[in-house]
Amino acid sequence: xxxxxxxxxxxxxxxxxxxxxxxxxxxxxxxxxxxxxxxxxxxxxxxxxxxxxxxxxxxxxxxxxxxxxxxxxxxxxxxxxxxxxxxxxxxxxxxxxxxxxxxxxxxxxxxxxxxxxxxxxxxxxxxxxxxxxxxxxxxxxxxxxxxxxxxxxxxxxxxxxxxxxxxxxxxxxxxxxxxxxxxxxxxxxxxxxxxxxxxxxxxxxxxxxxxxxxxxxxxxxxxxxxxxxxxxxxxxxxxxxxxxxxxxxxxxxxxxxxxxxxxxxxxxxxxxxxxxxxxxxxxxxxxxxxxxxxxxxxxxxxxxxxxxxxxxxxxxxxxxxxxxxxxxxxxxxxxxxxxxxxxxxxxxxxxxxxxxxxxxxxxxxxxxxxxxxxxxxxxxxxx
Amino acid sequence: xxxxxxxxxxxxxxxxxxxxxxxxxxxxxxxxxxxxxxxxxxxxxxxxxxxxxxxxxxxxxxxxxxxxxxxxxxxxxxxxxxxxxxxxxxxxxxxxxxxxxxxxxxxxxxxxxxxxxxxxxxxxxxxxxxxxxxxxxxxxxxxxxxxxxxxxxxxxxxxxxxxxxxxxxxxxxxxxxxxxxxxxxxxxxxxxxxxxxxxxxxxxxxxxxxxxxxxxxxxxxxxxxxxxxxxxxxx
Numbered sequence: 001x002x003x004x005x006x007x008x009x010x011x012x013x014x015x016x017x018x019x020x021x022x023x024x025x026x027x028x029x030x031x032x033x034x035x036x037x038x039x040x041x042x043x044x045x046x047x048x049x050x051x052x053x054x055x056x057x058x059x060x061x062x063x064x065x066x067x068x069x070x071x072x073x074x075x076x077x078x079x080x081x082x083x084x085x086x087x088x089x090x091x092x093x094x095x096x097x098x099x100x101x102x103x104x105x106x107x108x109x110x111x112x113x114x115x116x117x118x119x120x121x122x123x124x125x126x127x128x129x130x131x132x133x134x135x136x137x138x139x140x141x142x143x144x145x146x147x148x149x150x151x152x153x154x155x156x157x158x159x160x161x162x163x164x165x166x167x168x169x170x171x172x173x174x175x176x177x178x179x180x181x182x183x184x185x186x187x188x189x190x191x192x193x194x195x196x197x198x199x200x201x202x203x204x205x206x207x208x209x210x211x212x213x214x215x216x217x218x219x220x221x222x223x224x225x226x227x228x229x230x231x232x233x234x235x236x237x238x239x240x241x242x243x244x245x246x247x248x249x250x251x252x253x254x255x256x257x258x259x260x261x262x263x264x265x266x267x268x269x270x271x272x273x274x275x276x277x278x279x280x281x282x283x284x285x286x287x288x289x290x291x292x293x294x295x296x297x298x299x300x301x302x303x304x305x306x307x308x309x310x311x312x313x314x315x316x317x318x319x320x321x322x323x324x325x326x327x328x329x330x331x332x333x334x335x336x337x338x339x340x341x342x343x344x345x346x347x348x349x350x351x352x353x354x355x356x357x358x359x360x361x362x363x364x365x366x367x368x369x370x371x372x373x374x375x376x377x378x379x380x381x382x383x
Numbered sequence: 384x385x386x387x388x389x390x391x392x393x394x395x396x397x398x399x400x401x402x403x404x405x406x407x408x409x410x411x412x413x414x415x416x417x418x419x420x421x422x423x424x425x426x427x428x429x430x431x432x433x434x435x436x437x438x439x440x441x442x443x444x445x446x447x448x449x450x451x452x453x454x455x456x457x458x459x460x461x462x463x464x465x466x467x468x469x470x471x472x473x474x475x476x477x478x479x480x481x482x483x484x485x486x487x488x489x490x491x492x493x494x495x496x497x498x499x500x501x502x503x504x505x506x507x508x509x510x511x512x513x514x515x516x517x518x519x520x521x522x523x524x525x526x527x528x529x530x531x532x533x534x535x536x537x538x539x540x541x542x543x544x545x546x547x548x549x550x551x552x553x554x555x556x557x558x559x560x561x562x563x564x565x566x567x568x569x570x571x572x573x574x575x576x577x578x579x580x581x582x583x584x585x586x587x588x589x590x591x592x593x594x595x596x597x598x599x600x601x602x603x604x605x606x607x608x609x610x611x612x613x614x615x616x617x618x
Contacts, residue, residue, distance in 0.1 A: 002502050002508070003502060005491065005495060006488070006490075006491065006495075006499075006502075009488070009490030009491055009495075010490055012490065013489075013490050287486065288486070288488055291480075291482070291486045291488075292499070293471065294445070294447055294474065294480050295474065295475065295480060295499060295500045295503075295547070296471050296472065296474045296475025296476075296500060296503045297471065297475075297503065298467075298468055298471040298472070299467065299468070299471075300468075301503075376442075376447045376448070377438075377439075377442045377447050377448045380447075380482070380486070
């Protein structure tokens with residue numbers, strides 16, 4: 001700490017140059033934060049997927065429906081603990097850009113299957129007692145300023161092409177930080193009843209979620225499920241929930257690789273810019289470094305001073321950049337619902353901080369070695 | 384370490400020193416079989432024409448460079464045998480440097496510049512502050528402590544340089560043309576200061592200079608020419 005004023009003084013020697021370099025680093029880290037949040041939104045739920053949950057969908061495509069009768073057959077398969085289903089509703093609230101997921105489910109089995117959705121018992125009871133009842137995640141409730149008791153009109157371009165009206169009976173929270181609290185769930189019996197009146201789509205569901213008794217035997221159970229419906233009119237494809245989410249995200253591309261590639265290009269540029277700044281800064285004060293050596297600073301101390309300077313620069317730029325990114329990201333999903341899990345994970349913040357220090361070391365190490373290897377007598381002549 | 388003053392040993396003993404620089408295949412002999420002894424408490428002026436090796440000799444005595452041949456002993460310690468790391472620590476303990484162009488850190492105030500050598504000690508912040516105040520008071524610059532070098536005159540900057548040189552109470556003060564960049568009046572003030580440090584505080588000083596007016600303030604003058612020392616000016 002006693003060298004702090006010397007490090008800070010050197011950093012502030014050329015204020016414009018330092019500010020511009022700082023700005024470059026800052027922008028890079030804002031981009032880092034934003035890309036991490038997008039990655040988190042797209043594939044973050046893979047990590048949160050239950051290891052004991054399997055997704056069963058139509059073998060041809062997720063948009064092909066499966067018979068409701070499959071549920072009882074699946075429940076009889078050895079190793080299956082619980083089965084729940086849901087169906088893509090695809091409704092619109094007021095405007096198509098107000099996107100969020102709404103799915104019809106059976107309340108008891110669905111909430112048992114997904115304990116990460118926390119719904120107060122009294123609201124659960126109200127849902128069970130209200131045929132047109134719906135529950136919504138905290139995120140969407142706050143987004144549209146909904147409160148319990150509100151009537152929520154949702155227009156479905158898929159089902160009946162009419163406006164469905166739901167009674168909001170509950171608002172659920174997420175157990176984990178990354179839990180998606182944007183969806184809305186309503187009762188399957190109400191959904192199917194309306195379909196029956198129109199004689200279209202009744203008795204069909206979108207996909208099933210299975211909880212297995214032993215996660216170690218999940219692959220075995222998945223095989224048994226697919227065998228059960230082999231050669232039927234609706235063959236199934238069963239896979240772990242994580243793989244299902246990953247495949248969903250992979251429709252866009254290999255998100256992690258795309259993000260990593262962009263970041264690698266950005267940070268390589270920053271490495272060159274900051275490295276050049278530090279080299280120039282050291283070259284300009286060869287004589288002063290010679291004086292420090294003359295009065296007794298060791299090679300190691302000079303190495304430390306230059307490294308501390310570069311690390312301070314990148315850490316400062318990185319921290320402000322991550323802070324700005326956090327502020328932007330904390331305002332929520334910028335797409336209006338397409339990225340419900342858009343958030344900056346703590347692990348990404350830690351990686352960002354580590355990256356800023358690593359950047360400081362990488363950009364400072366060569367100028368620092370240059371300073372360390374200076375011959376005093378020669379350096380003093382360059383004052 | 385032996386005490387050279389008590390044992391009768393000179394504080395500085397340069398014995399049979401040679402210094403050869405290489406420029407490509409060419410060998411340049413700067414110092415040849417040079418002998419010099421400086422007793423503790425002496426104010427020695429080292430004169431000689433440009434390129435005679437004055438600064439090289441000062442660098443050898445100050446542990447900034449090593450001789451090609453011969454020995455350099457300061458206060459009983461063979462400086463030429465120390466490693467780079469040992470030399471750095473030795474310089475911090477024993478040597479105060481005063482440079483022609485002051486060589487102050489432009490990003491630090493006068494007091495922070497003076498404090499620099501103390502950062503290498505184990506002194507507390509309060510102790511360092513006290514030492515800095517004393518050193519600045521000795522050079523008459525207490526009132527300019529908070530000023531940056533760019534706001535100080537050349538004479539004032541050199542006095543800050545001297546304060547930095549003496550703040551650790553070094554065994555030896557080495558001055559390389561300390562008045563070379565100053566006008567006569569400012570130069571005289573610096574010489575008065577060095578003389579006072581020598582006479583009143585017993586500092587051993589070796590000063591390289593071109594200026595006979597400056598060397599006249601020293602208690603002894605030696606002349607360096609073609610790598611050899613003599614007690615009489617070079618013709």
